[in-house]
Amino acid sequence: MGDEFKIYVHRLKDGQKEIIEETFSSDFMEIHEEDLAFSVPVKVHGEAEFVDQALLLRLDVETEATMPCAVCNEDVQVKVEVSGLCHTEELKNIKGDVFNFKDILREAILLELPSRAECADGKCPRREDIARYFFRS
Ligand SMILES: [Zn+2]
Structure with missing residues (x-):
């Protein structure tokens, strides 16, 4: 548990790649x-390696967010995928030989969120009601 999000840099110094799964x-x-x-677990797949005095991190991330439908306001599960998230951290900035990628991961997921969600794959059943309302003469 305590090892979550942590990459131990000393393990990588001899050019070894670490697979993150x-x-x-x-x-x-x-x-x-x-x-x-x-509310859905966050799956992370990627690798870490040590190149030119820096830690190089590449991650693919998959999870789901719960957002309200923009039309009917019901909760919608929205798939959130970040592919090829890259981060480079110079060794001199890594304190105590351990790099924690929690904040990077969190930020990447938040950046990937859609600005709006709609239920039923974008075909909210309430859409028609609202269209009728707007186009009523
Ligand atoms: Zn809806």
């Missing part, structure tokens, strides 16, 4: 808002 509880997102929540 993890599933994290979405608790680390620390978001419990009315219009945004994370």
Whole structure:
């Protein structure tokens, strides 16, 4: 548990690659808002390596967010995928030989969120009601 999100740099110094294959509880997102929540585990797949005095991290991330439908306001599960997230951290900035990628991961997921969600794959059944309302003469 305590090792979550951590990369031990000394293990990588001899040019070894570390494969990252993890599933994290979405608790680390620390978001419990009315219009945004994370309840599905966050899957992370990628690798870490050490190149030119820097740690190079490449991650693919997969999870789901719960957002309200923009039309009917019901909760919608929205797939969130980040592919090829890259991060370079110079060795001199890594304190104590351990690099924690939690914040990078969290930020990347938040950046990938759609600005709006709609239920039924974008075909909210309430859409018609609303269209009728707007186009009524
Ligand atoms: Zn809807």
